[in-house]
């Protein structure tokens with residue numbers, strides 16, 4: 001089983017509940033590979049790559065803090081396993097351009113990120129590089145959110161085309177859909193770096209308190225004595241993620257009857273979150289005191305990933321007749 005994320009900065013609660021928490025659980029059931037897709041970051045941030053390095057470190061540090069175990073899972077960096085690039089190139093030979101153009105994220109992202117030119121070869125190839133990432137490990141499963149489903153569908157089509165031309169080399173990767181809770185941002189929209197409404201997974205206690213104070217609540221509850229409606233309160237969504245059932249029921253009741261005010265409720269939620277995230281935060285602090293935890297995990301992960309990847313590449317070169325053992 002394989003999954004990856006682009007290095008977009010500190011892991012936030014949306015990334016955590018949407019992917020990373022699930023990754024931690026999957027370690028129990030599968031042989032897992034997890035990687036930082038730093039080449040994928042370049043497809044859209046090519047003009048200013050200055051943040052990729054730090055974001056890569058932060059991603060791996062936060063994954064380990066959240067419970068990914070480098071002894072159990074292979075954690076690696078895409079750009080350190082050059083075979084991904086070779087497979088991407090070889091796959092590009094059999095990939096019809098319209099297949100890439102009709103992947104929804106191609107046009108959607110061009111619309112959304114109007115500040116840069118995404119009419120590039122690299123950006124068009126985003127889902128093909130992603131295909132290489134997956135099939136180079138002959139992975140059977142990829143845990144994906146809805147947003148990545150079309151990328152995986154493309155991967156499956158490419159695998160069929162490849163196997164059809166050159167013989168059975170790759171299994172078709174299956175999506176591993178898992179229930180993930182919806183995580184709103186501070187303003188109630190989806191939590192996302194581009195909206196600037198995130199809470200970092202490893203935020204300090206004071207940072208959590210300050211951010212929770214800025215959260216949107218029921219917009220109709222204007223005065224303290226107005227009854228509130230938790231169903232449309234953003235704060236309440238966070239209680240559902242962090243609080244125990246008894247607390248959720250009590251807040252629900254006391255909000256509707258105006259017994260608890262929004263400010264009190266924010267203070268309550270902030271302390272619950274501080275407590276809940278304490279262990280992850282402590283582990284991240286430990287890693288910051290000793291960054292070699294990250295570099296060592298990656299160095300070892302890269303080595304293992306390279307072994308798997310180079311085995312697959314040998315099969316691929318043979319299958320595509322780009323194979324000259326005499327020259328080795």
Ligand code: TRP
Pocket residue numbers: 002003004005006037040129130133134142148
């Ligand atoms: N597209 C993924 C993201 O948005 C990153 C990614 C690259 C990926 N290659 C992958 C995810 C392979 C799963 C499998 O961050």
